[in-house]
Amino acid sequence: MSQINRIIIVGGGTAGWLTAGLLAATHSEPDKDGNKLTVTVVESDTVHPIGVGEGTWPTMRRTLSKIGIPEADLIKRAGATFKQASKFVNWHKNEIGNAYYHPFSAPQGSANLDITPYWLSSQDKKGQYANDVCFQPALCEAGLAPKISAHPNQSFVANYGYHLDAGQFIDLIRTHCTQKLGVRRIVDDVISVNPNENGIGSVETRNSGNLTAELYIDCSGFSSLLIEKALSVELVDASRYLFSDRALVCQMPYEDTNAPIACYTQSTAQKAGWIWDIALQHRRGTGYVYSSKHQSDDAARDTFAKYLAQYTNAPVDKSAFREIRFSTGYRRKFWEKNCVAIGLSSGFLEPLEASSLMLIEQSATLLAEQLPANTQVMPLVEHRFNEQLQGMWESAIDFLKLHYVLSNNNAAFWKDNRLEQSIPPRLLSLLKEWQFRPILDSDFSKSSDTFSAQSYRYILYGMLNSNSNINSASTYRRTLKHAEFADKQLSLNQALIKQLKSRMPSHRGLIESFY
Amino acid sequence: MSKPQYVHLDPTKHNDIRLIDDSSFSHAKDFKLVNIGFNEIASLSGCMPLVLVKSGNDETLTLACCVGIEELGNVYCGEERWLGHAVPLSIQCYPFNFTIEGNRVNVLIDESSHRLTKLSGEGAKLFSSDGQPTTILKQQQENLATLLAGQEQAAAFVSILKQHDLLSPLSVTITRQSGQSFHTDGLYSINEEKYAQLEADTVLQFHKEGISMAINALLLSLRQYNRLVQLTQSFDDPAMKVGIKLDNSL
Ligand SMILES: Cc1cc2nc3c(=O)[nH]c(=O)nc-3n(C[C@H](O)[C@H](O)[C@H](O)COP(=O)(O)OP(=O)(O)OC[C@H]3O[C@@H](n4cnc5c(N)ncnc54)[C@H](O)[C@@H]3O)c2cc1C
Numbered sequence: 014m015s016q017i018n019r020i021i022i023v024g025g026g027t028a029g030w031l032t033a034g035l036l037a038a039t040h041s042e043p044d045k046d047g048n049k050l051t052v053t054v055v056e057s058d059t060v061h062p063i064g065v066g067e068g069t070w071p072t073m074r075r076t077l078s079k080i081g082i083p084e085a086d087l088i089k090r091a092g093a094t095f096k097q098a099s100k101f102v103n104w105h106k107n108e109i110g111n112a113y114y115h116p117f118s119a120p121q122g123s124a125n126l127d128i129t130p131y132w133l134s135s136q137d138k139k140g141q142y143a144n145d146v147c148f149q150p151a152l153c154e155a156g157l158a159p160k161i162s163a164h165p166n167q168s169f170v171a172n173y174g175y176h177l178d179a180g181q182f183i184d185l186i187r188t189h190c191t192q193k194l195g196v197r198r199i200v201d202d203v204i205s206v207n208p209n210e211n212g213i214g215s216v217e218t219r220n221s222g223n224l225t226a227e228l229y230i231d232c233s234g235f236s237s238l239l240i241e242k243a244l245s246v247e248l249v250d251a252s253r254y255l256f257s258d259r260a261l262v263c264q265m266p267y268e269d270t271n272a273p274i275a276c277y278t279q280s281t282a283q284k285a286g287w288i289w290d291i292a293l294q295h296r297r298g299t300g301y302v303y304s305s306k307h308q309s310d311d312a313a314r315d316t317f318a319k320y321l322a323q324y325t326n327a328p329v330d331k332s333a334f335r336e337i338r339f340s341t342g343y344r345r346k347f348w349e350k351n352c353v354a355i356g357l358s359s360g361f362l363e364p365l366e367a368s369s370l371m372l373i374e375q376s377a378t379l380l381a382e383q384l385p386a387n388t389q390v391m392p393l394v395e396h397r398f399n400e401q402l403q404g405m406w407e408s409a410i411d412f413l414k415l416h417y418v419l420s421n422n423n424a425a426f427w428k429d430n431r432l433e434q435s436i437p438p439r440l441l442s443l444l445k446e447w448q449f450r451p452i453l454d455s456d457f458s459k460s461s462d463t464f465s466a467q468s469y470r471y472i473l474y475g476m477l478n479s480n481s482n483i484n485s486a487s488t489y490r491r492t493l494k495h496a497e498f499a500d501k502q503l504s505l506n507q508a509l510i511k512q513l514k515s516r517m518p519s520h521r522g523l524i525e526s527f528y
Numbered sequence: 529m530s531k532p533q534y535v536h537l538d539p540t541k542h543n544d545i546r547l548i549d550d551s552s553f554s555h556a557k558d559f560k561l562v563n564i565g566f567n568e569i570a571s572l573s574g575c576m577p578l579v580l581v582k583s584g585n586d587e588t589l590t591l592a593c594c595v596g597i598e599e600l601g602n603v604y605c606g607e608e609r610w611l612g613h614a615v616p617l618s619i620q621c622y623p624f625n626f627t628i629e630g631n632r633v634n635v636l637i638d639e640s641s642h643r644l645t646k647l648s649g650e651g652a653k654l655f656s657s658d659g660q661p662t663t664i665l666k667q668q669q670e671n672l673a674t675l676l677a678g679q680e681q682a683a684a685f686v687s688i689l690k691q692h693d694l695l696s697p698l699s700v701t702i703t704r705q706s707g708q709s710f711h712t713d714g715l716y717s718i719n720e721e722k723y724a725q726l727e728a729d730t731v732l733q734f735h736k737e738g739i740s741m742a743i744n745a746l747l748l749s750l751r752q753y754n755r756l757v758q759l760t761q762s763f764d765d766p767a768m769k770v771g772i773k774l775d776n777s778l
Contacts, residue, residue, distance in 0.1 A: 515669070518656065521657060522663070525657060
């Protein structure tokens with residue numbers, strides 16, 4: 014049995030540095046013999062980080078605060094902006110419109126009561142679900158910020174995550190980790206990984222020799238040097254649920270440098286996938302995620318170019334698009350012996366709800382919290398970690414798939430997405446039940462349910478047709494005792510919108526106040 | 529101080545203008561009577577006398593607060609700060625104001641104001657680079673909206689007082705240490721006798737509409753003339769006493 018004193022992280026992308034930061038910040042004290050945990054990141058300067066991954070969840074605020082990076086640094090040094098929601102355009106068209114929001118803030122009154130059943134059964138004229146129950150879509154539409162000022166003690170009004178420049182973000186965490194948290198950095202290529210009976214025996218580098226540790230973290234991205242190449246832990250394929258396998262990526266400068274900055278990630282449905290559009294301070298990051306089985310690469314380039322052409326007068330150079338190929342799925346085991354995979358090495362799901370960075374944060378936080386003291390108790394933690402992460406990935410797949418099953422787009426990609434055999438079993442049974450009852454908090458009561466009932470409500474009811482069953486009182490026998498409270502929340506929401514519009518600065522205004 | 533030059537506030541023209549704080553509100557240092565809104569009565573009445581003033585040539589009466597004394601100026605404008613717990617909204621709104629053109633309310637700004645600068649190290653911007661109002665400006669716009677609403681309510685309040693014949697001339701005499709005294713006319717307050725004689729129905733209605741509370745606040749606020757006198761103690765030849773005469777005859 015040996016104590017865990019040394020951790021080697023292979024890979025210095027977002028996953029590697031976030032994991033290093035969380036580990037070092039959580040274990041900064043020496044033990045009684047004066048031994049401290051050493052965290053070493055080995056990163057190559059020939060293989061670059063993937064350079065995408067620019068939308069986060071609100072969880073990033075806590076992660077950064079744990080690591081010790083102030084929000085102002087993120088804004089000033091990573092081109093970051095505020096993200097209040099995802100806006101889904103053309104995923105579903107109905108009487109009310111062709112777009113809906115998944116905001117980060119909860120509906121009005123949700124601390125006391127979920128008002129959704131009242132909204133559903135109301136006979137009054139309804140708008141979009143999210144707009145009726147939550148103030149945040151209105152803030153987004155008006156281009157307003159989620160908080161009044163840059164002041165760090167300023168309690169925020171609306172819940173938010175960030176949009177950030179992936180490359181600058183890595184620089185920021187790297188500098189912080191090495192200068193403030195004592196993380197060691199080795200710039201070198203790992204040329205081979207030597208397995209032994211404990212898992213990984215050592216990693217061999219080109220110029221820095223053979224490196225050993227008690228615990229190894231695989232953050233080597235899609236190359237999965239440790240978990241797959243050395244330990245042969247295969248990927249559980251999930252492409253039967255989520256069909257996309259390619260992305261075309263393009264960074265777009267703003268035509269007008271003073272243009273308003275969108276405060277949400279926009280996802281616009283296309284023939285064989287969807288396009289993300291993320292607004293940073295100095296540029297937009299866009300990408301077309303599509304299924305190569307449903308559209309040829311050339312046609313996909315055309316689709317993407319057509320989208321971009323709406324936003325620029327300059328000709329769109331299709332050859333400048335970067336193509337990224339990926340497989341959808343997750344590791345059968347995330348923790349195998351003395352090796353833990355975090356980030357792209359642990360699996361990949363299309364970036365529809367920015368779940369990747371969130372899963373990195375969750376994995377690294379769990380690892381830092383549960384870090385075994387020695388090799389003897391390691392298998393116990395391994396088991397718990399794997400169980401928890403498998404649950405999280407499966408729950409993320411269910412949630413992403415939800416976005417597809419409700420669309421009324423009739424292109425082949427979309428129709429295939431609605432086939433029953435393409436829907437994960439748990440989601441399928443919930444969908445059947447939800448035709449007759451509202452989504453309940455108790456539908457998602459496990460700690461591995463990364464997406465809450467509320468997120469499901471925003472998506473499901475965002476794509477509701479007025480003639481759907483759940484709307485009709487005939488199947489509905491639940492007692493609705495708090496109609497007055499619910500009504501009040503709906504009108505409070507309208508009042509709040511009015512008030513916020515007269516108070517909140519524009520999104521760009523908030524960002525400028527940091528400088 | 530230079531004469532105000534109010535112009536329409538414009539996101540393009542005023543994009544690089546910055547607003548400097550002034551917690552003594554020194555632009556108001558010569559003010560004596562300041563128009564206030566009905567919604568300010570509660571907060572101001574514990575701080576300064578509230579009166580009605582005949583303004584201009586016509587007979588319009590406006591609701592106002594008294595912040596200054598003849599020759600001594602605004603006694604609330606201290607060297608570094610405002611010497612009261614409440615500041616009339618129209619003073620807080622400076623250097624902004626509004627005009628009503630048709631049914632549009634337009635925001636104006638006093639371009640000659642010492643509170644405006646173009647130096648980047650000072651003050652706070654009014655507009656972000658996307659031409660949208662900053663938090664500071666939005667706060668001022670909200671204040672202007674409150675001011676406008678309050679002044680409309682004040683006009684309604686005054687006409688109710690007139691309608692029930694509740695107004696009496698108020699004369700105020702302030703005597704300074706040197707013996708010199710100043711007399712102010714053209715002020716009005718509530719005739720307590722007449723107020724006491726109102727019909728029960730009217731009293732009930734006044735009560736419901738907050739008119740009674742406002743009337744009481746106005747009457748009580750006259751005691752604040754003593755505060756005005758006190759606030760002059762650091763001046764040369766300070767005010768020593770104040771005489772208030774309110775005609776309460778029926
Ligand atoms: C198209 C696309 C869009 C995405 N959008 C989002 C999003 O909006 N939100 C979100 O949360 N996530 C998104 N993601 C996911 C996100 O990009 C990743 O989860 C995140 O960047 C983490 O990547 P990583 O650090 O695991 O891998 P990488 O960034 O690939 O880093 C791998 C690291 O390993 C190092 N390395 C590799 N081989 C060696 C070697 N032999 N020796 C030494 N070092 C080596 C490299 O130098 C690099 O430092 C997206 C992903 C894709 C593909």
